[in-house]
Structure formats: structure tokens, C-alpha cells
Amino acid sequence: MATVIPHSPPEQRIARRSLHDEVVERLRDLIVEGELEPGKRVPERVLCERFGISRTPLREALKVLASEGLVELLPNRGAVVAPLTVTELDEIIEVMVTLEGLAGMLAASRMSDAAISEVKALHYEMLACHARADLHSYFKLNQAIHLAIIAGAGNATLVQTYGALNGRVRRFRYMANLSGERWDHAVAEHDEILSALTKRDATLLSRLLSDHLRNKYQHLKQAYQAGVEAAE
Amino acid sequence: MATVIPHSPPEQRIARRSLHDEVVERLRDLIVEGELEPGKRVPERVLCERFGISRTPLREALKVLASEGLVELLPNRGAVVAPLTVTELDEIIEVMVTLEGLAGMLAASRMSDAAISEVKALHYEMLACHARADLHSYFKLNQAIHLAIIAGAGNATLVQTYGALNGRVRRFRYMANLSGERWDHAVAEHDEILSALTKRDATLLSRLLSDHLRNKYQHLKQAYQAGVEAAE
DNA sequence: GGCTATCATTTTGAATGCAAAATTCAATGG
DNA sequence: CCATTGAATTTTGCATTCAAAATGATAGCC
Numbered sequence: 009m010a011t012v013i014p015h016s017p018p019e020q021r022i023a024r025r026s027l028h029d030e031v032v033e034r035l036r037d038l039i040v041e042g043e044l045e046p047g048k049r050v051p052e053r054v055l056c057e058r059f060g061i062s063r064t065p066l067r068e069a070l071k072v073l074a075s076e077g078l079v080e081l082l083p084n085r086g087a088v089v090a091p092l093t094v095t096e097l098d099e100i101i102e103v104m105v106t107l108e109g110l111a112g113m114l115a116a117s118r119m120s121d122a123a124i125s126e127v128k129a130l131h132y133e134m135l136a137c138h139a140r141a142d143l144h145s146y147f148k149l150n151q152a153i154h155l156a157i158i159a160g161a162g163n164a165t166l167v168q169t170y171g172a173l174n175g176r177v178r179r180f181r182y183m184a185n186l187s188g189e190r191w192d193h194a195v196a197e198h199d200e201i202l203s204a205l206t207k208r209d210a211t212l213l214s215r216l217l218s219d220h221l222r223n224k225y226q227h228l229k230q231a232y233q234a235g236v237e238a239a240e
Numbered sequence: 241m242a243t244v245i246p247h248s249p250p251e252q253r254i255a256r257r258s259l260h261d262e263v264v265e266r267l268r269d270l271i272v273e274g275e276l277e278p279g280k281r282v283p284e285r286v287l288c289e290r291f292g293i294s295r296t297p298l299r300e301a302l303k304v305l306a307s308e309g310l311v312e313l314l315p316n317r318g319a320v321v322a323p324l325t326v327t328e329l330d331e332i333i334e335v336m337v338t339l340e341g342l343a344g345m346l347a348a349s350r351m352s353d354a355a356i357s358e359v360k361a362l363h364y365e366m367l368a369c370h371a372r373a374d375l376h377s378y379f380k381l382n383q384a385i386h387l388a389i390i391a392g393a394g395n396a397t398l399v400q401t402y403g404a405l406n407g408r409v410r411r412f413r414y415m416a417n418l419s420g421e422r423w424d425h426a427v428a429e430h431d432e433i434l435s436a437l438t439k440r441d442a443t444l445l446s447r448l449l450s451d452h453l454r455n456k457y458q459h460l461k462q463a464y465q466a467g468v469e470a471a472e
Numbered sequence: 473g474g475c476t477a478t479c480a481t482t483t484t485g486a487a488t489g490c491a492a493a494a495t496t497c498a499a500t501g502g
Numbered sequence: 503c504c505a506t507t508g509a510a511t512t513t514t515g516c517a518t519t520c521a522a523a524a525t526g527a528t529a530g531c532c
Contacts, residue, residue: 026315027516028303051483062517064296067485068303071260075304077400083258084484084523099397103342110338165331168309169401259486283513294487299515316493316514 031059031069039078039089042179047091050079077176092180094229100173101225105218107170108154112217114161116210124205127156131202138195143186151178153198157205157217181228190227197223263291263301271310271321274411279323282311309408324412326461332405333457337450339402340386343393344449348442351392356437359388363434370427375418383410385430389437389449413460422459429455 035055038044052063052070059066070087073079080090119127134149158170186194197220204213267287270276284295284302291298302319305311312322351359366381390402418426429452436445 053483063484064516064518068300071300072303072307075307085525086484096397099395102346102395103339103397103401106338106342107335110335114334163331163334165328165335165405169335169405173397173401285513295514296486296488317495318514 027061028065028068031061031065032072034059035069036073036076036078036175039073040175040178044089046089046179048089050087050089052086076172090176092176097177097180097229100177101221104170104173104177105221105225107166107173108158108221109214109218111158111161111163111166111170112204112214113210114163114166115157116205116208116213118162119157119160119205123156123160127153127160127205128202130156131198134198135195138191147181150198154217157201180232181224185231187231194220194224259293260297260300263293263297264304266291267301268305268308268310268407271305272407272410276321278321278411280321282319282321284318308404322408324408329409329412329461332409333453336402336405336409337453339398339405340390340453341446341450343390343395343398343402344436344446345442346393346395346398347389348437348440348445350394351389351437355388355392359385359392359437360434362388363430366430367427370423379413382430386449389433412464413456417463419463426452426456 044050052066056063056066070079070081074081074087078090079087081087130149130153134146134153137143137146137149155167155171158167161167197216201213201216201220204216276282284298288295288298302311302313306313306319310322311319313319362381362385366378366385369375369378369381387399387403390399393399429448433445433448433452436448
């Protein structure tokens with residue numbers, strides 16, 4: 009019995025999109041982009057009507073998203089968009105920090121020059137957004153840079169694992185209203201990151217990426233908790 | 241809009257087991273324990289009969305397991321038990337090594353004395369199995385020790401993430417026929433691990449756990465590739 | 473007036489049914 | 503004899519249906 013295949017086949021990805029997969033993706037987007045409020049119940053009926061499908065593929069999609077941690081299924085009581093406790097958030101970030109570190113370590117040696125150039129291009133686009141104070145585009149490019157480096161590690165499992173965690177926290181991370189000072193600091197960190205990547209300094213890149221995410225989250229959390237207290 | 245809940249609720253886990261969850265678990269076990277051969281097609285019909293259920297909950301379970309990477313769904317062509325390429329295996333281990341390192345770092349400071357004592361007990365049970373050359377029980381206890389340390393990190397997300405990856409490779413890891421020398425070495429590494437944990441030396445424990453997994457896999461892979469070549 | 477109990481309605485969990493795609497297998501032609 | 507084609511059968515994808523649980527509403531009681 010061969011449990012492991014000696015080397016991977018070409019793996020064409022032409023696979024026709026099933027209705028089920030379509031729904032998983034669209035529903036995931038709705039949740040990740042924050043269009044569906046966390047903690048709110050999501051009756052199957054309204055989603056069916058929204059997507060124009062029957063309950064069977066919708067329920068399949070809900071189970072999948074539940075296993076990803078994006079929705080919570082209450083037995084006999086339907087689905088709710090999974091709320092994040094700060095504890096869970098801390099935990100997820102802790103793991104993501106580690107994975108970013110791994111990505112940096114690997115990407116430094118494995119990324120092609122072309123891929124590094126692309127990151128550089130994204131970086132300068134991001135600087136442009138910073139200069140224009142275009143927060144939304146800045147976030148998009150920021151994410152793109154991080155995902156590019158993760159992908160640059162050449163480890164599909166890492167990409168997938170990171171992606172699953174990222175999906176759970178992205179909603180929260182977009183909430184940040186960067187103060188000018190913090191924003192400048194984040195940009196400075198990104199400069200260092202790009203520099204380390206260009207020099208292919210694995211240890212440094214790894215540390216910078218980990219620290220960057222830790223810092224980003226630290227400030228996000230402070231801002232959030234200040235907001236909570238102000239609201240009370 | 242509160243995206244994050246300030247602190248976590250008691251979170252009672254009395255939830256009645258739905259038929260769907262039951263099937264996910266049983267099917268996962270069948271795959272992880274190697275009872276279903278990788279790469280083999282799994283017609284819905286035979287699984288339905290095996291579990292005595294209809295296709296609806298079974299199909300839901302298949303989608304979930306597909307999202308965990310344990311089965312592959314070929315559109316209109318059913319499910320196959322996901323085969324592991326050596327590339328994927330390398331990737332998964334790379335991530336698991338990192339996560340073990342994180343677990344060690346955290347567990348060293350966060351585990352309770354009682355939890356450490358339990359690990360110690362498992363360790364000595366494992367030594368007994370080593371002495372008796374009881375490989376199967378040894379593997380079980382080995383897994384239990386690693387899972388206990390991962391759990392000792394006090395990070396549910398880490399447990400879940402590690403568990404998902406572990407499920408994909410466990411089948412393969414059990415295949416190992418440890419040579420006497422390698423087995424002795426693994427036991428020696430475990431001694432060091434227990435010592436570092438007892439001393440709560442985070443850095444050391446982290447490094448030992450990472451190295452241990454890397455070594456274990458390295459040898460497993462060599463043995464496997466030797467086996468493949470011998471079979472040719 | 474407020475609270476509980478009972479019943480109607482809605483919603484979920486799972487089985488069944490139906491159409492489309494894939495697989496099987498036999499027959500035909502080279 | 504082997505390859506190819508095409509119908510019969512099986513299998514999958516999704517919709518529909520049915521039963522059980524939960525929700526909401528109304529009436530009765532304190």
C-alpha cells in the first residue's frame with residue numbers, strides 16, 4: 009500500500025466550479041468583509057433566497073465555513089456568524105506571528121527575483137497610498153504584500169493555514185483607524201522588511217515580519233479597548 | 241457594531257451530537273487510521289450503507305473533510321481519500337515543526353505543574369513500551385505527549401491548527417518501523433524534552449521539540465524512500 | 473398586571489426524488 | 503484481436519419533502 013506518492017503530478021486546476029464551492033466562497037466573502045454581522049443569526053432561508061439556491065448546497069457551505077471557524081452552528085438553532093472573543097483573537101495572532109516568521113525564513117531564500125520585484129512594486133504602490141492617506145487601498149496593498157511573501161515561501165500548506173486564520177481576523181484588522189504616528193511607524197517597518205527581503209536575510213526578515221504583526225495587533229487592540237471604554 | 245467580544249463566555253460544551261458531526265468524526269477516523277486507502281475512490285453509496293444514513297449528512301461530512309484536506313472531491317466524479325505527495329508531506333512537516341516550536345515556547349511558561357506531571361507520567365509509560373518494544377503503544381503515548389504539550393500552550397487555535405495538519409500525516413507517521421538505534425535516539429530526545437519542560441526552559445524546549453519532529457520525519461522519509469527503491 | 477402553559481408557526485435535520493454527468497459494457501468495425 | 507462508439511446503468515448534484523425541534527403567540531391563571 010503506497011501511502012505517499014513519490015512526486016506530485018502536474019495537478020491541473022481546471023476543475024469546474026460546483027454550485028457548492030461558489031456558495032462557500034461568496035458566503036465567506038460576506039463574512040470576511042464584514043457584511044454579515046458577527047453574532048447575528050443567519051437563517052438558511054434568507055441566504056437561500058439571496059443566492060437563489062436550495063437549502064442543500066447552502067447547508068453544505070455552512071458546515072464547511074463552520075469547520076473554518078467563520079460560522080458557529082448551534083444544533084437545531086441554526087448558524088451565527090462566529091464572533092471573535094479577544095482571547096481567540098490573541099490566540100490566532102500568536103499563531104499567525106509564528107507563521108509569518110516561518111514564511112520570512114523560507115521566502116528569503118526561496119522567492120524568485122521576479123517575485124521580490126513584484127513585492128517591491130506593491131511596496132511603492134503602498135507608499136503612494138500612505139502619502140495620499142488612502143487607508144483602504146493601503147490596507148489592500150498591505151495584505152497583498154504579506155500574502156505575496158507568504159506565497160513566496162513556496163509552501164502551499166502554509167498559505168492555506170495562514171489564509172484560514174487570516175480570514176477569521178481580517179474583518180477585525182480592517183477596523184483599525186491608524187493614527188498618523190502609528191501609520192508612519194508601520195510604513196517604516198515595511199521599509200525594513202523590504203530591505204531584508206532584498207538582501208535575502210532570512211533571520212532578519214523572519215524577525216521583522218513577526219515583530220511587525222505583533223506590533224500591528226498590539227496597537228489595534230489598544231485602540232479597540234480604548235474605544236470600548238470610551239463607549240461605556 | 242461590536243466585532244470582538246470583550247471576554248469569552250463560559251462556553252459550555254453540552255451540545256447534542258448531530259448526525260452530521262458523528263459522521264465527520266467516524267469518517268475522519270477511518271481515513272486517519274488508514275482504514276480507507278489513499279487515492280481510492282469512496283462512493284457515497286457504500287459509506288451511506290456503512291454508516292446507515294442517507295446521502296445528505298454524508299455529503300456534508302465529505303465537504304468538511306475536503307476542507308480539512310483529508311479527502312479530495314472531484315466534481316461529478318465523487319470523493320477520493322486524499323493521497324499525500326512527498327512535496328505536501330514536506331510542506332506540512334515544515335509548518336508542524338514551527339508550530340511545535342511555538343507550543344514549546346508557550347507551554348514552558350503556561351503549563352500547570354499538574355499538567356507537567358501528567359506528561360512525565362506519560363513519558364515513563366512510554367519508556368516502558370520502549371523497553372518492551374511495544375511499538376504501537378509507544379506511538380500512542382508519543383502522540384499523547386506531544387498533544388499534551390501542544391494543549392499545554394493554552395492556545396485552542398494552535399491545538400486545532402496542529403491537529404488538522406497532524407490528521408493528514410498521522411497515517412504516514414505510523415508507518416515507520418523504527419530501527420533500534422533510531423528508536424533509542426528518539427527516546428533520548430524525549431528525555432531532553434521532559435527535562436527542558438520540567439525546568440521550564442522555553443527556548444530550549446522550543447528548539448528540542450522542533451528538532452525532534454524534524455529528525456523524526458527525516459528518518460521516516462529516508463526509510464520510506466529506501467522502501468520505495470527496494471520495491472522497484 | 474404579570475407569569476406560565478399550551479398550541480400554531482417557523483426553522484432546522486435528514487430522507488427521498490429527479491435530472492445531468494460519468495462509468496460500464498457490449499457490439500461493431502477495422 | 504484491439505480500438506471505438508453508443509446505449510444501459512450507476513453515481514453525483516441539487517431540489518423537494520417530511521419529521522422533529524425551536525420560536526412565537528395566545529389564553530388561562532395567580
